[in-house]
Amino acid sequence: MRVLNGLQSSGSLHIGNYFGAIKPMLELQDSNDMFMFIANYHALTSLKDSKALKANTIDAAITFLSLGLDPDKSTFWAQSDVKEVLELYWILSAYTPTGLLERATSYKDKVTKGIGANHALFSYPVLMAADILLYDSQVVPVGKDQIQHVEMARDIAIKFNNEHGEIFVIPEHKVDENVATVPGIDGAKMSKSYSNDIKIFMDEKPLQKLCNKVVTDSTPMGEALDWKSCNVYALASLFLNESKRLELQDRYKSTNEGYGHFKKYLKELIWDEFFEAREKRAYYLNNQDKVREILYTGAEKASKIASVKMEIIRDAVGII
Numbered sequence: 001m002r003v004l005n006g007l008q009s010s011g012s013l014h015i016g017n018y019f020g021a022i023k024p025m026l027e028l029q030d031s032n033d034m035f036m037f038i039a040n041y042h043a044l045t046s047l048k049d050s051k052a053l054k055a056n057t058i059d060a061a062i063t064f065l066s067l068g069l070d071p072d073k074s075t076f077w078a079q080s081d082v083k084e085v086l087e088l089y090w091i092l093s094a095y096t097p098t099g100l101l102e103r104a105t106s107y108k109d110k111v112t113k114g115i116g117a118n119h120a121l122f123s124y125p126v127l128m129a130a131d132i133l134l135y136d137s138q139v140v141p142v143g144k145d146q147i148q149h150v151e152m153a154r155d156i157a158i159k160f161n162n163e164h165g166e167i168f169v170i171p172e173h174k175v176d177e178n179v180a181t182v183p184g185i186d187g188a189k190m191s192k193s194y195s196n197d198i199k200i201f202m203d204e205k206p207l208q209k210l211c212n213k214v215v216t217d218s219t220p221m222g223e224a225l226d227w228k229s230c231n232v233y234a235l236a237s238l239f240l241n242e243s244k245r246l247e248l249q250d251r252y253k254s255t256n257e258g259y260g261h262f263k264k265y266l267k268e269l270i271w272d273e274f275f276e277a278r279e280k281r282a283y284y285l286n287n288q289d290k291v292r293e294i295l296y297t298g299a300e301k302a303s304k305i306a307s308v309k310m311e312i313i314r315d316a317v318g319i320i
């Protein structure tokens with residue numbers, strides 16, 4: 001199955017992103033023909049600082065490589081290294097009714113949040129359709145906020161195929177319903193915009209400080225604690241298998257330990273989970289040429305598919 005995903009680099013990622021999006025995606029790479037790219041053209045719609053955009057692109061690549069993206073299993077590249085996607089974006093634009101784009105909720109949300117209403121932001125879903133359709137992608141794993149964009153890619157592909165024959169594979173979105181919402185340190189949904197998030201890559205001391213801030217009730221030491229309503233438990237359980245969860249529940253009931261102990265335990269779980277990733281990250285940060293090389297190799301693989309596909313598309317629409 002050809003599975004494709006684009007990753008926009010939007011600053012440092014938190015453990016909600018990890019359990020909600022990154023981990024489920026990486027699990028797909030073992031049994032699928034995985035295509036993953038850093039969506040830096042998309043990032044340009046909201047980021048106008050050239051240094052930051054360059055740094056974020058490499059940083060996103062480093063983050064995904066560190067967390068387990070395997071360039072031998074997955075095709076991994078930077079969107080801007082395969083220029084065909086921009087050509088297809090233009091061609092698809094000619095098959096995209098403006099009414100379709102005007103209905104995009106993500107565009108409206110971004111404008112409401114104060115991001116300048118430029119044309120690239122408006123036509124963002126057409127470039128996303130080009131990303132998906134150029135590589136004959138069958139499945140696109142997304143969060144709920146991106147479903148509408150994949151549906152637009154389908155609409156555009158169907159409209160195009162109706163005129164020119166079966167040129168495009170019609171993609172399907174895949175939303176992982178099993179993924180629970182990870183709570184932040186205040187118990188609300190963890191989100192960078194609520195400043196309640198725990199970043200994946202933190203130094204040990206600030207990490208412990210943040211874990212200490214996770215909101216709990218005020219049950220005193222010596223009384224049994226309620227794990228069901230506890231944010232520390234909810235976060236810790238993400239890192240545990242079933243038997244370890246039961247063990248932790250017993251510790252909550254035992255009256256021997258207080259929240260301070262469980263906050264230390266939570267820090268250890270986070271620290272250990274990302275230990276290997278942190279080492280890989282340090283390696284890639286010191287070897288950024290290696291990261292560029294990995295992205296170029298991926299781009300070469302993606303380009304081969306893109307150039308064959310573009311010939312068919314150009315011929316279909318009449319571009320000589």
Ligand code: ADP
Nearest residue numbers: 016017020021143180181182189190191192193
């Ligand atoms: P944020 O809310 O921090 O801005 P994004 O909207 O950039 O996060 O989300 C990127 C991905 O991470 C999406 O696929 C989203 O579903 C997932 N995600 C973000 N926060 C959480 C969370 N608290 N629990 C589970 N998944 C999350």
Ligand code: TRP
Nearest residue numbers: 005006007008039042128131140
């Ligand atoms: N819009 C996606 C996001 O913000 C990133 C993206 C760009 C993408 N092109 C894509 C995702 C193609 C899936 C398929 O997260």
